[in-house]
Amino acid sequence: MSGAAAAFVDRDGVLNELVPDPVSGLPESPLRAADVALVPGAAGALRRLVEAGWRLIGVSNQPAAAKGAVSLAELVAVQDRVAELLAGEGVVFDDFQLCLHHPEGVVPDLARSCECRKPAPGMLLTASERLRLDLSRSWMIGDTDADVAAGRAAGCATILVEYRGSAHKRSGLAEPDHVAGDLASATEIVLRSKE
Ligand SMILES: [Mg+2]
Ligand SMILES: [Zn+2]
Numbered sequence: 001m002s003g004a005a006a007a008f009v010d011r012d013g014v015l016n017e018l019v020p021d022p023v024s025g026l027p028e029s030p031l032r033a034a035d036v037a038l039v040p041g042a043a044g045a046l047r048r049l050v051e052a053g054w055r056l057i058g059v060s061n062q063p064a065a066a067k068g069a070v071s072l073a074e075l076v077a078v079q080d081r082v083a084e085l086l087a088g089e090g091v092v093f094d095d096f097q098l099c100l101h102h103p104e105g106v107v108p109d110l111a112r113s114c115e116c117r118k119p120a121p122g123m124l125l126t127a128s129e130r131l132r133l134d135l136s137r138s139w140m141i142g143d144t145d146a147d148v149a150a151g152r153a154a155g156c157a158t159i160l161v162e163y164r165g166s167a168h169k170r171s172g173l174a175e176p177d178h179v180a181g182d183l184a185s186a187t188e189i190v191l192r193s194k195e
Contacts, residue, residue, distance in 0.1 A: 003134035004055050006094075007190060008124050008156065010142030011060035013163035014183050015042050016082050027165030029062065031070045033081040039163075043089030045187035050091070052191055055131060058096035059123040061146070066105030075100070094131060097123040118142075119149030124156065139193075141186045144169035148176045157193070159186040 011029075012018055017037045018027035030036050046056060062079070065072045079098060086092070099118070105111030116122035128135050140151025143163040151158035152175075160176035161183060180186035 003128070003132040005053070005137040006055040006057050006127070006131070006133045006135075006139075007049050008057045008059050008127070008138060008140045008151065008154075009046070009183070010118075010140075010144070010147045010161075011058055011079075011082060013039075013143035013166040014141060014161050015039060015046075015058070015086070018163070018165040026168060029064065030078055031064055031074060033074075033077040036078060036081040036085065038082075038085050038089070039182060041182060041184040043086055043091050045184040046086070046091040047089070048187055049190065052194065054190070055094045055133060056091070057124070057127045057131070057133075058093050059118065059127070059140075059142075059150070060096075060098050061118050062098045062100055063102035063105060063110075063117075065100060066102035066107050066110035068106045072100070072110075095127045097127060099123060118144075118146040119153065121150045121154035124150060124154035128154070139190050141180075141183065141190075145171050145174040148174040151176075159189055161186055 019030045019035045021028040062075050064070045065075045099116040100110050101114040103113040135155040138156045140156045141159045143161040143166045148158045158176040159178045178189045
C-alpha cells in the first residue's frame with residue numbers, strides 16, 4: 001500500500017489561539033467567530049507542508065455544542081472563520097474533521113461516546129480511507145495528550161506542541177516522538193524527516 005503522506009493537525013492551540021473561558025478563566029476553544037485569531041506563523045507553516053507534498057487534514061474535538069454551551073450553528077461559524085482566515089493566507093485543507101460528540105453531553109444526538117473523539121483515532125482513520133493516506137508515513141501534530149494518543153493509535157509519528165495556554169491538557173506522560181514550541185517548529189521537524 002503506498003498512499004499519500006499526511007500532516008494531521010489539531011485546531012485549537014495549534015492553528016488558532018485559545019481564549020479565556022468566561023467561567024473558569026482557563027484558556028479554551030473560541031466559541032464565537034469574532035474570537036478566532038490565528039497563531040502567528042501557523043499559516044506559513046501549513047503552506048510549507050503543502051509545498052513539500054503533504055496532505056493537510058484537520059482533526060478537532062469540538063464538544064461545546066454537545067455540552068449545551070453553544071449552538072451547533074455557532075460552532076460551525078467558528079470553524080468557518082478558522083477556514084476563512086487560513087484561506088486568506090493561501091491555505092486550504094484536504095479534509096477537516098470535527099468530532100462534535102461528548103459522552104457526558106446534554107444535547108441529544110451529540111451526547112454519546114463515539115470513535116472519533118480524540119484520543120480515539122477515528123477521524124484520522126476516516127480521512128485515511130477517504131484520501132488513501134499512508135498512516136505510517138504521516139504525522140499527528142497537536143497540543144494535548146489526546147492528540148498524541150490519537151496519532152499513536154493511528155500509527156502516525158507524533159509531535160506535541162507546547163502551546164502555553166493548554167499546559168493544563170498535557171500531563172507530561174504522553175510520549176510523543178517530538179516536542180515543538182509551535183506549529184512552525186513542528187513543521188521543521190516534519191520537513192527534516194523527509195530529507
Ligand atoms: Mg488543541
Ligand atoms: Zn465523535
